[in-house]
Amino acid sequence: MFESKSGIFYIAGIGFFVLAFVSNALVPWLMYNDIPEKTVAELINPNLRYQFEDLARRYPEAFEAAYGKPPGGDAEHDVWWNEKCGDALRVGHKIYVGEGCWHCHSQFIRPVSNEEQRWGPVSRSAEYQNELQRPVLFGTRRVGPDLCREGGRRSNDWHAVHFFKPDSLSQESPMPEYPWFFDGSADKPNAKGLAIMTYVQWLGSWQESYPYYEAYVQSALPKPESVEADAEAAEGEEDAAEEGMAEDAEPAVETPAGDAAPADDMPASDTPAAEAAPAAETPAAEGAAPAEATPTEAPK
């Protein structure tokens, strides 16, 4: 049996393959079968609509060229926006796949390695039960950060500038530039640009805690080079601390600092500013989290 043609054909070839398929694929398939798969139309939510309409306001000409003008009547109006938003999502998804964004960005938050703090709530199965996760875009590599909570974290114009030339916002970024999403300059996204921005803004827009800003505890250890590089900045903040503005400048130890305060921008904990900070246990989020980071003040 172990060396015969039929043994190998039926047991190893077919039998073991089917066994693995049943246990590794069919079981989760059946387990999640009761979660209905959402269509694109069902995926549109007020958060996303807000971002989509924001695109129309910011880039009126490009938007009109891509989607036309919204009709007059209120009811039709709503239907029209939803329809166009769905189209943008579909095209954006196709670009995301076609450009291989998913080979540099994952779309799931693991319950380990402090990912929750960096990106937000751990991913749940139901979030993936929709048409735009066919095939699922979990991803296996992170050259850049996870994107499944990206929606609302950055403004549309931030994304526009970033896609046009990533290193103008994020120094030394290895992310490729995508000038073909634009008609010549970062303030003129074309249909592709509008679509990919809609897609990125959709990611996580269904979450309750939306948008989600990094809320991480800063490592107590200063990075040697950041201490040096930030010497000047720290000096400035030291002054601020002396002037009684410590609440704004203190390092948010134990507090959600929002994405305005990544480690590099914060005085290292052994600088005077840190010691001067009285409110180490208070939430700094209100003051620190800019909902609309504009290109120039991008926290990088």
Place this chain on the structure above:
Amino acid sequence: MATLTIPKTQSVYTHEELVDEKIIKWYFAAALTFLTTSMLAGLLVSLQLIRHNPFAGIELFSPGRWRMVHTNAVAYGFLANGFLGCLHWAIPRLTLQPVLDRRLSWFIFAAWQAVVGATAAGILLGEAQGLEWGETPVWVDPVAQLGLMLVALNFGTPIARMKGPMYVTLWYFMAAFIWTPLTYAMGNFIPEYFVSGTSAGAVGGLFIHDLVGLFVTPLGWGLMYYFVPILIKKPIWSHGLSLVGFWGLAFFYPLQGIHHFLYTPIPMFLQYGAVVSTIAVELVVTTVIINFFGSIWGNWSIVRTNLPVRYFYTGMVFYFLTCLQCSFQVTLTFQKIIHFSDWVVGHAHMVMFGVFSMWIMGMMIYLFPRLLKREWASQSLLEWHFWLSTVGLAVMAGDLILLGLFQGWSWAALEPWDASTEFSVPFWAIRAIAGLAMFGGLIALITNIFKTLKAASANA
């Protein structure tokens, strides 16, 4: 040459009737062409990472697209073509039966090159499918599926017609011919048309995994069981271990798909199952390695004198290292740190290049003189190829594996993202240089082939 389709009870076929030498040469030419393409693509992406992309901002050179060309050209263009070439040699000689039909062989050859070409073109035009290693655009999938089924038919026939006990190699081949079309169908059609979300992830994980484990691995090992005893002029050490190796692989390997997506929303008990069977298969693999090292034991000098054997055993050393690495990285403890990082990329290169490419190269180096009826033009170029490939790969893999650890720790420590890309740059630069060395090795091989060809035609 006549096409022989009538089975004969006793093999009276000559080598010429059995083996279509011409198609092997063509397969090898195609394989090397796609390997060149793939390496250039890899170099382009590695230059992007260190921010020296010479084609930045040009749509057709989008690094994301070329990354997919890189992996697909390697899997379907290089590994598949290389294996098919070797199979055209090994199967008829081992079964003493010709393939089903030579015209079919050529049809498959042409169709397969069209599939790979269309895949590359489709990806470059932005038509990729969102499935790792299945980025083949959806309109190419049915053709590729048909091609794989015809391959199974063409090579399955001599195995079916063969009488007497089946040698180990044929166990692997037979299983691979069933597994490959099944795997391809499962991966390319189910997550696209039948399921979405988390369950699609489970199928996708199984697909990436089975493609390596049920297509590349059994063909690779099958060929090793065929070529190694011939070259070292000794039988395989233990038949019992061969049996353990085959059946252990067949049983445990397919059960591990989910290990590519640990800590996803896929149910945890399934993740544990995948982890346990992965560790089990490492034990099985160790028996295979022991079997091959037992075969060559006491005869090590042949590694120095016989170049193909050196390629084969170097590949086996890398195989052992990869599998050792794998049994660590599959544990949840390691996963926390190394998943998503360059550790995995280091692992992928070690197994795909260090093992399977080295084996295919070794077989090419053995077969070319026999196909061209002429010794290699230059021994020193062969040595260059070997050492540039081996050292380049070792540097690349070591560099990336180490870097992966640093990245993982940096992320877990919640350092700003840009810190991790910043300290990666020197490592990525070393990777690009190592890649350049591997590419240099390939150029040495190709130059050598042209020199040999020229000498062969001058001689004729």
